[in-house]
Amino acid sequence: MDTIYALASGQGKAGVAVLRLSGPDAHRACHALAGRLPPLRQMSLAILRDRKGDVLDQALVAIFPDKQSFTGEPVTELHLHGSPAVVSAVMREISEQGLARLALPGEFTRRALENGQLDLTEVEGLADLIQAETEAQRKQALKVMSGALGDKVNRWREALVHGMALIAASIDFADEELPAEIVAEARRIFEEVRTELSAEIDGIFAAERIRDGFLVAILGRPNAGKSTLLNALAGREAAITSDIAGTTRDVIEVRMDIAGLPVTMLDTAGLREGGDEIERIGIERALIRAADADLRIVLVDDRGLPPGLQLAEDDLVLRSKSDLEGSSDGISGKTGQGISELLDHVATRLVSAASQAGSASNDRHRFAMSGAKTALESALLELEHGEERTEFLSEHLRQAARHLDELIGKVDVEDMLDDIFRNFCLGK
């Protein structure tokens, strides 16, 4: 049984973040990080350090013995300071030391269920959890696949399937006529994927803090006050961390920090009918970009809803330019009326979204890629040992594909067989 871990508290900037580990090595992990084991079922203060001895955090830790924990297994709880950076560093340390692996969604619950620690009626709540998870995953997948990573992920999948097929062919069709360059071709493929994975992992580390974790789009007719609102938001509690200017007819992005979560605000081109070719393209882009957003703020004035926009249930619809109308329930970028409330509202929505999909999926992707890269490196090493180690090579490849399966989809034996029969004439 693996030891698993996951963030038990919500995502985002909070006072305390609770990291929970469960499984046979949970206490060993506590010892590795805190340097000692606290007494059972008692909170105690401990300094968590990484392998080099550098301090990760000063935390409250508690350990629970099996049969007396949430999952019925040995459990460790680390109550960390709630900064995403600290949480991320501790998670990375746990993964890299191989103390535990990131839990799959629902895995804690499953263990509790299997160990009889859960009343079966409590499980009813699972349905809601799964619905939320499915929705979050769908959005996450959409984000990955429509972004720049999507192309890479597709390429990795294709390359891995083909490379694995080459090796599989050399094993399962050893008594057939196969081209001599199979191994060289496979090596080239694995080296390429490994290099790309490395670059991607480096990219994640560097860009981690400025990544656009969440997209908030502001939509409305031309001159509905979108830009003014954006400037007001940027000038208040939120801090601009970077901005990329497009043309006024395109999409302007402003990155800021709301409630400890990185947010990209999109100021879109005004939505109206007609206009010239370039403006129409701008509007189209605005709608496409906004469709990916985690939250859409729709500004309306006395001209009503902008054309071409289908309101979704969770869109935030606001009356703009309340300074002109003198109304009290709208917002005004100029006077600042309603801006704090808006920010609070946005923060609440994002934090709740973060607790479902959030940056954990980024961590998940990063661990997946590192795992795959390590497996590929082992595979390349076996390749050097020659033919007699082919089955070990193949096993490392299978592990690499397994690490990536959340990103690239499950690689099935049928995928490899398809590739083999497409490329080689086999069958005596």
Next chain:
Amino acid sequence: MKHGEFDVVVVGGGHAGTEAAYAAARMGVRTALVTLKFGNLGVMSCNPAIGGLGKGHLVREIDAMDGIMGRVADAAGIQFRLLNRRKGPAVQGPRAQSDRKIYRETMQAMLSATQNLEIIEGEVTDFLMQGTRLSGVMLADGSELRSTSVILTTGTFLNGIIHIGDQRQSAGRMGEKPSIPLAERLKSFDLPLGRLKTGTPPRLNGKTIAWEKLESQPGDDQPVMFSFLNRKPLVRQISCGITHTNERTHEVIRQNLARSAMYGGHIDGIGPRYCPSIEDKVVRFADKTSHQVFLEPEGLDDDTVYPNGISTSLPVDVQELYVRSMEALENVEILQPGYAIEYDFVDPRSLDLTLALRDVPGLYLAGQINGTTGYEEAAAQGMVAGLNAAARAQDREKILFSRAESYIGVMLDDLTSRGVTEPYRMFTSRAEFRLSLRADNADQRLTPKAMALGCCSEGRKAAFERKMEQLSEAKTLLNAKSWTPRELAEHGFDVSKDGNKRTAYDLLAYPGVTFEKVLPLADGAENLKTEIRVQAATDALYAQYVERQKKDAAALKRDSELEIPDGFDFEGLSGLSSELKGKLVRQKPRTLAQAGNIEGMTPAALVLLLSKLRQASVKKKVG
């Protein structure tokens, strides 16, 4: 009318049928094997060879369970080759050319001498039914055989059609009549059917082949047997010849494509991609100007030669033309033309993991009728059906094989959960636990199981226990002393200076480290027998991986043991997307493990399923 009372009746005497009958009889139940002709038992209808990659693993596993195929193939083996000899043991597969006649005769002799087994010549025309329950079979002469279970292993008899060019005839195997009434009865069960095809090459007269012109392929210098009980071949060994197709061969085939049954539009069944006809090879890989053809003698005193690699459904005159275009075959005589055969198969998803039809209690299907191809796949299924039909008669628990334990388990799981789209053949790539499931350790994996079931002979049991003792002694010697990296460096071993001590057994896992090399580090190991040395070294090579895979295997075992009862209400699972729900309803997974393999299944959704299963079982216990 004569009547017979049996526990298990096996219909068909091919590779599935013989293995099924032998297995049931070993379990100690009264078994009948019904075949059209006694002389048909153990006939090899396609190529005269057993084993290969993945397939050789299956034969070893059958043998480890004390089945019959391995020993018969050893007795009939006229050329043994261990495939992938230069690669690691996990992907090595034993293969042997067989003398058809010896194979058949050995099979017949062994079955005749088997206790609890009665061989009956006759044609099964119908099942005996008591309501919806099966209670035996009826023969063409009107006699009845009563039994609690029936195993149907009738190969391609369901709607079988043989094609040679534009000629077609209804048939099972070449020269055998298909059994129509039984097929009608089977159809009345409303089983989901599919259609497949397969082909054979023309058989050649070896006396008319210019062997001296050909490259020849001999067997291995040190032949490796199938059975754990055998050490060396029993009969004279021979070589095979190799010739090649050429531009002219391809030209003949291209010009006559329209006359091929396949390309002339006479065939709808789906053929295997790993065993394409020569027409397919020429069309799909048009840039290849030559293909290998292995000329395999069918026996020591038989001149028939099986040209492996040129199966076809072209008319006879074209077959002659293209065969004679090849080197050394210029004057060859065709003894029997090649043909394609189309047949219906039963979607194996209508079977459970014991190969029993879910909707017809007591009826088991094994072999080609389940959409598989190959003697070994058929025999393995026959054995599983035979063991389980016997267990059913004895009122014992189902006998299951898991993916983590055997290739047999991989095949059963694949067939019953995923179905087939082309004739199913075993490949080592299908086994995710390939490093643990080796041909060399099939006995370690399965013979204890056979012993526990009571289907293992005393002789095999004793041989196995002796081997295990010696192996354990060997491992003790190899692990007796451990050495620091520095000490090892002095002995010429380059290991990382991590401060960890290592034993001779540990060192055997390193690339290039042989048993002879570690001898100086293990006192007493020099007295070990070669066979035990080889096995200990192989076990050591994979020890770490096997250990690592144990966790996965345990997780799989847990999920495989969580059975989803028939009629489970997948629709009632709230919280799942309708797409996922649809997949569950359609694919009806039998276990949580199979549910987990459905595309799009998430871990959390599995937890939900698990919780519903728990609730259902709690309610059942209470109610």
